[in-house]
Every structure is written in structure tokens, then in C-alpha cells.
Amino acid sequence: MAKGFIEPIEKPRRFYKAVEVVPEDGGFAVRLDGRGVRTPKGGRLTLPTRALADMVAEEWAAQGETLEIAGMHATRLANTAIESIPPARAETADAVASYAASDLICYFAEEPVALVERQQAHWEPVLTRIEEEAKVSFVRAAGIVHQAQPEETLAEVRAIALAEGDFGLAGLAFGAALFGSAILAIGLRRGWLTGVQAFELSQLDEIWQAEKWGVDEEAAERAERLKVEALMLERWFRALPD
Incomplete structure (x- = not known):
């Protein structure tokens, strides 16, 4: 690798086909091919209303062959609300x-x-x-x-x-x-x-x-x-x- 050259970060590839919202633990969870989405720290991504879960689900459903994490604003805000805000x-x-x-x-x-x-x-x-x-x-x-x-x-x-x-x-x-x-x-x-x-x-x-x-x-x-x-x-x- 040439000195000073920064190798571009490879975007994660889409690993699922189906996206759905299901009731879970008194709220609503987004599932990818039947599996629940996890927060960065490994917690469950459970939203308090169906409307919030739908926002997150739409972002996951809209992804192409690779995941554009930076543009998934509702998902990132949900992760913040679940992991960062309580403490x-x-x-x-x-x-x-x-x-x-x-x-x-x-x-x-x-x-x-x-x-x-x-x-x-x-x-x-x-x-x-x-x-x-x-x-x-x-x-x-x-x-x-x-x-x-x-x-x-x-x-x-x-x-x-x-x-x-x-x-x-x-x-x-x-x-x-x-x-x-x-x-x-x-x-x-x-x-x-x-x-x-x-x-x-x-x-x-x-x-x-x-x-x-x-x-x-x-x-x-x-x-x-x-x-x-x-x-x-x-x-x-x-x-x-x-």
C-alpha cells in the first residue's frame, strides 16, 4: 500500500430479505428474516409504538446490496434512546x-x-x-x-x-x-x-x-x-x- 493511502471502508452487505414488525415485550420489534435487530451493544431494538417501529423497519427495507448506516437516522436515534439515554x-x-x-x-x-x-x-x-x-x-x-x-x-x-x-x-x-x-x-x-x-x-x-x-x-x-x-x-x- 502506498504511503499516505487510506483504504476505503467497505460497507456491510445486506444479509436479509424480509423485514417485518412484530409485537414484543410490550412494544414492537423489527425483525430481519425472523430475527430481531440488535443495538450496537447487543440489546434488543424494541420500540414503544408501532409507528416508531415502522420508521425503523422502512429504513432496513430500503437498503440495497450494501447497508448505508449513516442514512438510517431513525435506527441510530432508536439505538441512542435505548442504550445511551437511560444511564x-x-x-x-x-x-x-x-x-x-x-x-x-x-x-x-x-x-x-x-x-x-x-x-x-x-x-x-x-x-x-x-x-x-x-x-x-x-x-x-x-x-x-x-x-x-x-x-x-x-x-x-x-x-x-x-x-x-x-x-x-x-x-x-x-x-x-x-x-x-x-x-x-x-x-x-x-x-x-x-x-x-x-x-x-x-x-x-x-x-x-x-x-x-x-x-x-x-x-x-x-x-x-x-x-x-x-x-x-x-x-x-x-x-x-x-
Whole structure:
């Protein structure tokens, strides 16, 4: 092998034909040729609702000759909810609150005026709604200099996260990281934002720049990948237990 050459990682080959969802242990399991799917640590991949199990099953059924693990977003999120969240619920809620501490939609541009006006028109209603529903207050900032948020606000965001079950908490943490905003993740969870709306609100600056200066192909491809994840997360939240 030539020095400096990195051999490409071979993707795992599809090893099954049939995919089905069956009731199991009070939930629903995905089976491949009759065998249950395992999490990375060897646990059973059992989902609390049929709708969640269907999401995972669809990903496995959609695979071709090789497995595109990176694109199996619901499966990876389910693994997180089952294996990573239970022993780290407090830490995960802290992570959600940390996004609220420097939430994307609290940082308005200083200029140009057209961008500032667009941010105010689209972000302010979301901020107002979370403040009214959660009885909290978010400090708006101009520019990129960090602005501390009230401790009571961050404590309430943490409480909102901890009130979720493992699958809901996994979704909130995923959404906060995806959008750079705990507020947008909570809005999507509560159903007053769609996945597309939450994504576009998180990309408002990038959308404005593309309108003004043109579309960068690499940035556009990345945005499309993120949008797919936002759409998955909307469906994920809708599939959670009542």
C-alpha cells in the first residue's frame, strides 16, 4: 500500500430479505428474516409504538446490496434512546439546556436591515410562544457576543427535557443539536412547528445569503441532508407514545 493511502471502508452487505414488525415485550420489534435487530451493544431494538417501529423497519427495507448506516437516522436515534439515554438522562437534559443557553434564534444580526427584519418576523413569534407556554423569558442579543440567559429559564428547559421519556429526550437532544436551538426542537416536539419550518428557521441566515449571493452547491447538499433529518424528527415526535 502506498504511503499516505487510506483504504476505503467497505460497507456491510445486506444479509436479509424480509423485514417485518412484530409485537414484543410490550412494544414492537423489527425483525430481519425472523430475527430481531440488535443495538450496537447487543440489546434488543424494541420500540414503544408501532409507528416508531415502522420508521425503523422502512429504513432496513430500503437498503440495497450494501447497508448505508449513516442514512438510517431513525435506527441510530432508536439505538441512542435505548442504550445511551437511560444511564445519562440528567446529562442529556443538561445538554438540551446548554443549547438554550446560547440558542440560535436569540442572536439577531446587527445588519443588514433586511436580514434583521426577516429574523424578527420569523424568530420573534417562536420566542414569544415558548415564553408564554413555558412561563420563561429569553434575552435577545444583537451580534455574536454571548448573552447569558436567566437561570430560571434554563432550569425550565431542563425540566421540559427531563419530563420526556427516553425516546422523546433522545429526539429533543438530537433536534437541539440539529437546529442549534433547543427552542426550535421544543417547538417541533410540541407540534407548533413542522420539520421543514424548524429547519428553515435554523437556516434563515444561510437562506438569506443564498438569495443574495447565489447557492453554494456544497452548502446546498449539506442543507438537504439536514432537512431529511428534520423531516425524520418530525415523524419521530409524532410517533411517540401519548
